[in-house]
Amino acid sequence: MANGQWLMAKFLIVKQVQAYISENRERFLEELFEVLRIPSISAQSSHKEDMIKCAEHLAMALAKAGADSTEVIPTEGNPVVYAEKIVSPDAKTVLVYGHYDVMPVDPREEWNTEPFEPTIINNRIYARGADDDKGQSFMHIKAFEAMCATDSLPCNVKFMLEGEEEIGSPSLYGFCEEYKEKLKADIILVSDTSMISLDTPSITCGLRGLTYMEVEVIGPNKDLHSGLFGGAVANPANVLTRLVASLVDENGHITIPHFYDKVRELTAEERDAFNKAPFSLESYKQALDIDDIEGEVGYTTIERTGIRPSLDVNGIWGGYTEEGTKTVIPSRAYAKISMRLVPDQDFEEIGRLFEEHFRNIAPKSVKVNVKFLHGGAPYVSPTDMEAYKAAEKAVEEAFGRKPLPFYSGGSIPIVSGFERILGTKSILIGFGLAEDAIHSPNESYGLNQFDKGLATIPLFYKHFAEQIED
């Protein structure tokens, strides 16, 4: 085929794909809603059955979309949905990774709609998982369907949808080891991140790592009357506040010894480039309804989330937390504390440093338990790889504007695992926005984000495939 003819054919195919998507958009949304109705919360064991239900539902959806084979593969935890369509042994292979598990819904009372009954309000889908990551994963299934239906799939495609991302993918590492061959691909395509805005599209090229700990401070062997014992016995809740408060100093520096040893410091030039991303402190504060920001002294907000580690209390509890008063010294108090990590911090080492430090600072008047809950390494996606260039072109065509490379503060711990175990890089084209409120009450996903995603994905396949054909 002459080059001009070939290009024209490809162009027509893209047109057909987009036409198919437009014609079937309402059905796509209805089908997404079915997935969103399954309360697949991986953190809560009471939802075990929902995880299986959701996995089976997605396997069916992939089969209908055009996969040659689909499987629901059991793991020690929640099953992995695997599907593939091999168009040619010579074609490039794209492995689509996504996850069907979602975050818990608490605080439940802050939701304006039912978290598992998707509701469209002002052109946004409100539901837990609407963005993260059911909405984003489902766009890939539907883009795949559109390319299959129009006979224009230019690559081999494999799908791997897991049910444990929100709890740190504990089973997926072993799964990747076991199915190394099956998972062979030229690139792993992930839509589980956000863009700066629809006007300023971006591609995530950095993810922070994560070390998630739980601490327990144990005082007297039972709850005590705070009058009879108050002032004479260490109160585990008071001690917990002291210990946790001391983990970050007044300059926003984390005080754990050796915590920063492996943090890669950027050059002045790199920092300048990094701070070129558009950012308005006023809109940021206004969107969050806060009067002031807070963070590590000497770094900008973009740097604080993009290239600097952080330490957050994700949960804290102890004593009487219900209505009214109870004059008690609680026997135990707890906190869930996570740290976001940057290259080249090692999440397991950070867990050990945290535990050692926490034990060291605990006074003799209490005992402490420190548990490592989960973690993952930071990840950097190079901007000079083929897939990045294909993604850049695809986004530019779909959005009308060249995307910026962006360092997200979030973590997808398994992504660095993929590189280590499978030897395959990931490209992170996420269509989320800050306003999607992922992990929060009233999570949502804009219909325009859904549409933009469906427009972009087939273009990525096209450009990624063309690179090999060129």
Add this chain to the structure above:
Amino acid sequence: MANGQWLMAKFLIVKQVQAYISENRERFLEELFEVLRIPSISAQSSHKEDMIKCAEHLAMALAKAGADSTEVIPTEGNPVVYAEKIVSPDAKTVLVYGHYDVMPVDPREEWNTEPFEPTIINNRIYARGADDDKGQSFMHIKAFEAMCATDSLPCNVKFMLEGEEEIGSPSLYGFCEEYKEKLKADIILVSDTSMISLDTPSITCGLRGLTYMEVEVIGPNKDLHSGLFGGAVANPANVLTRLVASLVDENGHITIPHFYDKVRELTAEERDAFNKAPFSLESYKQALDIDDIEGEVGYTTIERTGIRPSLDVNGIWGGYTEEGTKTVIPSRAYAKISMRLVPDQDFEEIGRLFEEHFRNIAPKSVKVNVKFLHGGAPYVSPTDMEAYKAAEKAVEEAFGRKPLPFYSGGSIPIVSGFERILGTKSILIGFGLAEDAIHSPNESYGLNQFDKGLATIPLFYKHFAEQIED
């Protein structure tokens, strides 16, 4: 009547009272169990009906015991049970105060028996309220019954049993104002405290005051993803730990400005006398299963709870507190914080100082709400008053050992209210023990404590009445 004859008659009457108690002891216990079965938790509005049920039950019990009249008097909160028996306008009048409300039962899972199904194990009654204060109040009803039944009641008796002591007696202050005349008495008799031990009986002559606050730290307008925002936004849970930790310094000193201004410092002699009470640090630590104590530098454990103020976190909560992990920056975090006060601290002033200080130390990156939940003034019961001497004699006769004056770390806020409103002093003869675990799971009350109480109370009436006859 000649003096010798009179004494003999009195002696025989005491014998008769004790005989009546022995004969009816099993019935007394059964009737107490009926009271303990009513879950009258004042802190939780779901138990509103139980409060009324319990009040009506006790009014009936007082009528059966021999009261001339009984009433369940409504208040803005839970009703007050009032009863009286007037033997003579010339006789002294004893006003018995107690409370029928109990503390919540959480943590429920740490109870070995049903909290509202009293169970005797090793001669102890296990139930919420077994000691505090249903068990102790009920002894007074039964001692009254025994004196009525044997026609040996030497004083006028009034009962006032309230249903809001555990939440700071919000309605009883107004009740006392309204029924000042009705409540006229020579002494208020209260059994809502503890002794050092049955071998070292004691009479409580000091109670700490209380200021109970709740604080809320408000950050962003919704829970945020801790990856996308972590390090750049003040986390209300982190800020809460900082603020709360800073309220007490490394010497165990409370840092609120002017907090200690009105604390009465004891002389060296007073402190010496105070420290004469038997105390074993080793048994104390062993009983609580702690390796070390903690408190204000420069004071002994007895002083720390008896004559020094304290500050305790009674509850703390925020963010994700369930199973597993959730990577969230909570929008809000909370703590319930109470301070025990000593003479001459003013509980309302301390509330104002706390609020002002907490607002001052909060950074601009968060908003705070500070609520005063309840409070009460410290109380000192003079050891040179008639009622103290009568109590001392009664305890000595019943226990075979002269009781020590004892400063409890606990608070019964209304007791100082009685003095202020009614102009009447209180005598605090409590039969509780540290091992009763009041406010904790597995609250209990020893049958020997119940028996000792029943033996002591009629003796108190006798000696208190004799003082007027002398």
